Amino acid sequence: MNTFKLERASQALTLVLMVALVAAIMAGVGAGRTTANRANWPSTGIIGTTNPSGTFTFTTRTGYINTPDGNVVYMWGFSAGNEPFQYPSPVLCVNEGDTVTIVLHNTLPEDVSIIFPGQDNVLANGVPSQPQFDGGGQLTSLAPVAAANGGNVTYSFVASKPGTYLYESGTEPLKQINMGLFGALIVRPAAHPNWAYNETVISGTLTLTTEFNPDTEYLILLSEIDPMLHVAAEQGQIYDLNNYRPRYWLINGRAFPDTVAPNGASWLPSQPYSSLSRVHPYDPVANPYPALVRYINVGTETTPFHPHGNHGRVIARDGRVLIGAGGEDESFEDFTVPVGAGQTWDALWAWTDVEHWDPVSNPIPVTIPQLQNLTFGIYYSGSPYLGNTDVLPVGTQALNQCGEYYHIAHNHALQKVTSWGVVTTGQITFARIDPPLPNNCP
Numbered sequence: 001m002n003t004f005k006l007e008r009a010s011q012a013l014t015l016v017l018m019v020a021l022v023a024a025i026m027a028g029v030g031a032g033r034t035t036a037n038r039a040n041w042p043s044t045g046i047i048g049t050t051n052p053s054g055t056f057t058f059t060t061r062t063g064y065i066n067t068p069d070g071n072v073v074y075m076w077g078f079s080a081g082n083e084p085f086q087y088p089s090p091v092l093c094v095n096e097g098d099t100v101t102i103v104l105h106n107t108l109p110e111d112v113s114i115i116f117p118g119q120d121n122v123l124a125n126g127v128p129s130q131p132q133f134d135g136g137g138q139l140t141s142l143a144p145v146a147a148a149n150g151g152n153v154t155y156s157f158v159a160s161k162p163g164t165y166l167y168e169s170g171t172e173p174l175k176q177i178n179m180g181l182f183g184a185l186i187v188r189p190a191a192h193p194n195w196a197y198n199e200t201v202i203s204g205t206l207t208l209t210t211e212f213n214p215d216t217e218y219l220i221l222l223s224e225i226d227p228m229l230h231v232a233a234e235q236g237q238i239y240d241l242n243n244y245r246p247r248y249w250l251i252n253g254r255a256f257p258d259t260v261a262p263n264g265a266s267w268l269p270s271q272p273y274s275s276l277s278r279v280h281p282y283d284p285v286a287n288p289y290p291a292l293v294r295y296i297n298v299g300t301e302t303t304p305f306h307p308h309g310n311h312g313r314v315i316a317r318d319g320r321v322l323i324g325a326g327g328e329d330e331s332f333e334d335f336t337v338p339v340g341a342g343q344t345w346d347a348l349w350a351w352t353d354v355e356h357w358d359p360v361s362n363p364i365p366v367t368i369p370q371l372q373n374l375t376f377g378i379y380y381s382g383s384p385y386l387g388n389t390d391v392l393p394v395g396t397q398a399l400n401q402c403g404e405y406y407h408i409a410h411n412h413a414l415q416k417v418t419s420w421g422v423v424t425t426g427q428i429t430f431a432r433i434d435p436p437l438p439n440n441c442p
Contacts, residue, residue: 038264044278044432046219046294047263048093048186049080054159055101056092060108060146060181061085063270067248068255068425073227074234075270076108076179086270087253088221089183092167094159096190096198101156102167106146109236112181113143114155115170117342118319122157129155142170162189162197163319164294164344174241174300178229182298184221187319196292196346197321201329208329210315212348216291218277222339222411222427223250224299227420249299249416249426251275256410256417256428275429277409281351286437290350297339301413306336307431309407312347319344336412351433402441405433 041047049056058078063085065073078089094100106112115129116122122129124144132141146153165185169176189198196210224246232239251259252273260276261268280287293312297303311333315322322330339345410417411427419425434441 038272041263043262044218044274044276045215045263046091046093046186046217047273049090050093054094054098055103056090057081057103057105058089058114059105060112062108063087065253065271066258066268067419068258069419069422071227071420073225073248074230076176076181076233078104078114078181078183084270086272087180088223088273089167089180091184091186091219091273093186093188095188095193096159096162098159098187099156100159101154103154104146104152106148106151106153108148110148111141111145111151111171112148112176113141113145113153113170114167114181115143116155116157116165116167116185118161118163118165119157120160122155124153124155126154126156140171142173145171159187161319162187162195163316163321164196164296164346165319166296166298166342166344168298174244175229175233175239177298178224178226178244178246179233182223184219184294184296186294194289196348197316199321199323199327201323201327201331210292210321210346210348211289212292213287213289216277216279218275218291218293219252219273220275220293220295220305220409220429221252221273222295222297222299222303222305223253224248224416225250244300246299247420249411249418251427251429255419255425257425259429276432277349277429278432278434279349279351280434280439281436283437290348293347293349295337295339295343295345295347297341297343300341302338302340303416303427304336304338304412305409305427306412307349307407307409309405309431309433310349310351311335312337312349314345314347316346317343402439403435404441407431407433 058080061077061079061084063075063077065075065087067073075085075087077085077087079085080090102114104112104114129143131139132144134140144153145151165187167183167185169181189195192198192211194211194214196212201208225248226244226246227248229239229244248255252275253271254268254275258268258271259274261274263274264272277291277293279291295305313331314334314337315331324330337345337347407430409429409431417424417426417428
């Protein structure tokens with residue numbers, strides 16, 4: 001199927017899938033919540049694993065995940081404490097200046113290690129973490145390992161720089177990362193927990209920060225699966241990585257339509273993280289701060305991730321804020337975010353509507369056409385600026401809860417919005433745009 005047909009298929013199925021999406025969304029959003037009780041999780045937003053001491057215990061576990069084509073796939077993962085297997089591994093949230101300690105217990109039949117890209121002076125069992133070599137000088141691991149079948153190793157570092165990072169296996173990374181040994185690491189500024197970064201910049205006559213609405217913080221963690229590699233691992237067989245071929249592409253450990261199910265969905269016990277975002281339009285009083293989207297790609301290729309309906313302002317890459325040597329603003333707006341393999345990107349995302357035009361936040365004035373010139377459907381009210389949601393033409397049906405919009409966001413490498421050939425799955429999610437505050441949205 002060519003890319004045009006895939007794009008059209010995606011659009012055609014959108015209305016059908018909205019029914020499940022609306023049913024899945026419950027009230028409440030949030031950032032940095034702990035994982036103690038899934039019943040108390042908000043339906044959307046980052047679910048962070050935290051510990052005031054900065055110490056985390058990881059145990060490698062095995063399990064299975066569901067895919068939209070009806071398959072189940074054998075996986076590995078890091079689990080926090082005594083928690084069961086989950087995919088992806090926990091989202092660790094720490095504060096700038098914390099000494100982070102991770103005690104790794106390895107139950108798998110092969111050596112495992114963890115590396116922390118972007119972190120300085122990482123220690124393993126109290127000494128600098130260094131690549132490991134065998135007696136013949138061949139590289140065996142990028143970090144000291146926890147030996148197979150019961151080994152342990154303790155890693156530690158000071159989280160000195162705020163930003164979005166990942167942690168991942170440093171031993172046979174193509175295999176072990178694909179099997180699920182990876183997760184997100186978020187370092188929050190110590191003095192400004194609602195900022196993505198500490199720095200301020202001068203843009204014209206404005207002083208800009210990276211402050212965001214803590215109730216609208218989201219993670220887009222992109223991964224891939226070669227199911228034949230997983231079959232071999234489950235059977236204890238050697239897999240020739242020259243034959244590596246992903247068949248599944250996921251966001252936060254799920255493929256569409258599961259991506260838009262709520263956090264902690266009961267029918268996805270091992271895949272706890274939603275990727276649906278939910279935002280309100282900009283309002284200088286009721287909602288003055290944007291959403292923050294943290295992108296991470298643990299796949300093997302660049303992912304051109306493409307949110308419909310709005311630009312995001314890219315403020316950082318690989319945990320480094322985009323500010324020039326003289327403090328100038330080097331952030332930029334981008335409609336498609338090309339997250340490279342192993343990269344992280346941060347983007348601020350603000351939705352502006354026609355009611356709040358101003359020359360800084362929303363410089364494009366829009367006049368909503370007369371009612372008779374608008375096109376209405378069961379999930380929208382005629383205008384991408386939300387428009388009129390109260391007075392609809394006679395006979396118009398609507399399935400929105402409260403006049404909200406849904407905009408698709410997906411990998412624009414359209415062969416990856418599939419699941420082993422099943423189209424309109426894979427790396428697709430949605431953004432829910434609620435009407436301006438105040439509103440009657442649950």
